[in-house]
Amino acid sequence: MKPQHTVVVGGGLIGLCTALALRRAGHPVTLVDRGRLGGGAATGNAGELTPQQVSPLASPNTAVDVFRGVFTQSSYLSIDPWQLPRLARFGLGFIRSAGRTRAARGAAALAQFADELLPAMRRLGAEGIDLSGGGEGYLMTNSDPEQLRAAHAAYGARADRGWGEAPGPILRDGQLAEAEPALHPSVTGGFMLPGEFSLDPVTFVASLIERVRDSGVTVREGLTALRVGEGASIVCSREDGTEETVRGDRLVIAAGAWTTPILRRSRIRSAPVVSGKGYSFTVPVARMPETLIHAMDRHCVAIPMHGRLRIVGMMEFDGHPERPNPRRFEVLTRAAAGVIRDADWANRTEEWVGARPMTADGMPLLGPVAGRPEVIVAAGHNMHGLSLAPITAEVVADLVAGRDPVIGGRTLDLAPFAVRR
Ligand SMILES: Cc1cc2nc3c(=O)[nH]c(=O)nc-3n(C[C@H](O)[C@H](O)[C@H](O)COP(=O)(O)OP(=O)(O)OC[C@H]3O[C@@H](n4cnc5c(N)ncnc54)[C@H](O)[C@@H]3O)c2cc1C
Structure with a gap:
């Protein structure tokens, strides 16, 4: 042609x-x-390449978060009630997509990319594009034993279908602290997802x-x-x-x-x-985590990137894709302070806000x-x-x-x- x-x-x-x-x-x-x-x-994003996690946000679990997001200020998901009329079509589509059957259909559609997304990124690396700054494998944490077991089973089930690698065994308390000494002592459960990768997006x-x-x-x-x-x-x-x-x-x-x-x-x-705003910042730490830590229960991620620790999270629908909301940085900081120990939270740098391009399904x-x-x-x-x-x-x-x-x-x-x- x-x-x-x-x-x-x-x-x-x-x-x-x-x-x-x-x-x-x-x-x-x-x-x-x-x-x-x-x-x-x-x-300013988290730099995650996630064959195991490429699935829609809408799921039976997140449907509840939507209601919380309208009525509280402290949730990772926040929706400005004044924006509800503008977001009506998106919101209705989101709730419809959160049903079990549609969410599973969405996960299967995106899974068409799962096995090839890392090889495609590595092809760029082979051409000399810089994929450095992160590393292989994520530590997924959740201190609610039931949610931890459910997440572990879900990743196992994806791997059984050929979508990404199987998770490592569940680690608890002392075992977990030994595997990742940078974790806050309140974090009591986690497992490794070995097939995931991260890089420094900068x-x-x-x-x-x-x-x-x-x-x-x-x-x-x-x-x-x-x-x-x-x-x-x-x-x-x-x-x-x-x-x-x-x-x-x-x-x-x-x-x-x-x-x-x-x-x-x-x-x-x-x-x-529509824009689903996310936030990130860099925080000085006494000890850098060994790997990326994805705190599922606290909805935030701590990523070692070229020797600095970036904290990423929040999903805000307020109709202003580029306007940072200082309160959201505080909510993110409180969430991350329960994940990483010995960080100087008062001295955040590189504060950043970015618009995720969200679709309802x-x-x-x-x-x-x-x-x-x-x-x-x-x-x-x-x-x-x-x-x-x-x-x-x-x-x-x-x-x-x-x-x-x-x-x-x-x-x-x-x-x-x-x-x-
Ligand atoms: C906090 C946060 C963390 C994230 N973490 C991850 C992660 O770990 N892994 C992952 O896979 N994804 C992550 N994402 C999502 C990812 O960043 C986005 O999905 C991705 O940036 C979308 O790429 P894009 O090119 O569509 O949009 P963008 O990267 O936002 O680029 C859009 C471009 O279009 C330009 N533009 C806009 N309007 C016009 C116009 N009218 N005319 C001309 N140009 C225009 C803009 O200037 C911009 O350069 C994260 C996002 C956020 C906010």
Whole structure:
């Protein structure tokens, strides 16, 4: 097939990896971002690549959290009640997707990526992209024995289906403290998930940007996509307020949590992508944990990254994707203080907020727009945009080339990811 000049909208995790995959396949690429490349949620996240945990947020467990999130300030999930009318379609879809059958269907759809997401990331590593800063294996903790057993069984069941590696044995009290001396003494149970991986997204994104620039991608920063134009074109506004149309043979919309307004202005009907804000900061510690610690009961993650400890968590729906809420940093700090011992919580640095591109059913929007095969959407990767970016990029490259995407030897069933559903 002759090279297809592809315009990619959004230079975040999905857009950067997509631009590289397209260049690798020989297509000319123009990458448009309203700000600088690597903005959005690309760098402050937890750096987790999780073949075992790539599943929708909506589940029978989280349905209860939604109600708590509207009425309390202390929960990891918070929803501004004033936003409820605006979030109605998303919220109803979320509650519907939280039923056992739909949640299982969603997990199976995403599991199509499970075995190939790490190999796809390693392919980037083999090309010289920096995957350093983290390591292999997560310690999953939960001090409620029943919840711990249930989580262990659930990961075991996924592994039995061939989705990721089996968890290690359950460790309790002294055994756990010996395995991870940095844990707070109140943490009484945990197990290892050996097949998971983490990296430092700051160095990862910096090396992606460098490679994108070196590989001949035309980068257009400071250009805000407004709406899809004729064919594969995008009408943008420049920083001085004037409009410019960027044209190609294919158009990929990868604007993360900001995707829905572009589609709406273009009269393209789609499942909504809304911002689920997350927070992170760095904290000085007396002792660095051996591995990433994922505290399931406290809904936060502590990640050793290039010699610093990053704390990540919270899911906030308040309609302001870029506005930090100081109270949320306090809630996150209180949660993490029960996980990590001997940290200097008063001296947090690198405080960051980012917008997860959330869909009600947890599925990304991935595929062409109905009736417009030249316009492809790759957005709405929820909490898994880093895990899924390299494999998403390979899928988009297949779509641009007019091929059915194949993952691990199997044709990808794109139906669950349809833009309009
Ligand atoms: C606290 C937190 C922790 C996370 N931890 C993990 C993790 O451990 N593992 C994981 O897999 N995922 C994680 N995620 C999720 C992950 O960061 C996102 O899924 C991912 O960033 C989505 O990638 P994206 O390219 O779609 O969006 P983004 O990375 O947000 O990029 C969107 C880009 O589009 C640009 N843009 C927006 N609007 C326009 C416009 N109109 N015109 C032009 N450009 C535009 C933005 O400037 C930005 O550069 C986390 C997210 C958060 C917030």
